[in-house]
Amino acid sequence: MSQSSHDRLTRRLFLGSAAATFAAPALAQNAGTTEFRPEVSNVIRRNASSFRMLDWQPYFDSLRGGAILVDITSRALHFWNEDESVYKLYPTSVPETDDLTRKGRTEVIRKVEGPSWAPTPAMKERNPEWPDFIGPGPDNPLGTHALYLSWQYYRIHGTQDTRKIGRRSSNGCIGLYNNHIEELYGLAGAGTQVLLI
Known part of the structure; x- marks a missing residue:
């Protein structure tokens, strides 16, 4: 040539x-x-953030009461309702460090719209300058809605600081965009099983 x-x-x-x-x-x-x-492939289904859609069977024995799976590594929350007619996948914030991360099985024990916030004793020790209490509203770190888990101090909640989503940025809780936690709040109930992996 x-x-x-x-x-x-x-x-x-x-x-x-x-x-x-x-x-x-x-x-x-x-x-x-x-x-x-984004186009959705029939072979590998992914959303725009590249979170993999998952099946519930490897993680739960049944969907009785619905199920929430939080994948700390991919920073994603999966929700299935009891009859499998609803599947949701949300990006999350996750704990900043491994020592703040709790994994295992728990459940939703209470739902609060317009939650108030108080730092845990460990948070206050690490950050003594933080306020002792913040009521509902735009300054509240829990956002607009919160799902309280059976583990003390652990929540799945919204956030006013949208920069935290997709990052290791929390003190132990799982954070969602406010519009996503509002949707999940309407889908999950007391007794919804939760697994953090």
């Missing part, structure tokens, strides 16, 4: 791959809209 033929071939490959790269987002959009909607 001559040098000029090689240069033309290389240029064609570059231009072709560049066009494909810039066209890919447009191809992934639905016709008539500018909203990006």
Whole structure:
């Protein structure tokens, strides 16, 4: 192959791959809209954040009362209702360090809309400057809704600080966007089984 033929071939490959790269987002959009909607494969189902959709069977004996699975590693919360007609997958914040992380089985024992917050004794020891109490409202670290677990001081709750979601940023609880915890609050009830892995 001559040098000029090689240069033309290389240029064609570059231009072709560049066009494909810039066209890919447009191809992934639905016709008539500018909203990006990721395609869902039948082989590997993933949402836009690359969290894997999971089946409940490896983790729970049944869906009696519904089930919540929190995967600390992928920072995702999975919810299945009792008759399997609802499956939800939410991004979460998780504990900052392994020593703040609790894993195992628990359950939802109480639901509170507009929760108040008080630091645990361990939090206050680590952060003595923190206030002793914050009532419901925009400054509350628990967000708009909270699911209280049978483990003392542990909650699945909202957050006003959306930068925390997807990060190791909590003092032990599992945080969700406020709109996601509001939805989960409506789906889960007292007795919903919870597993943190």
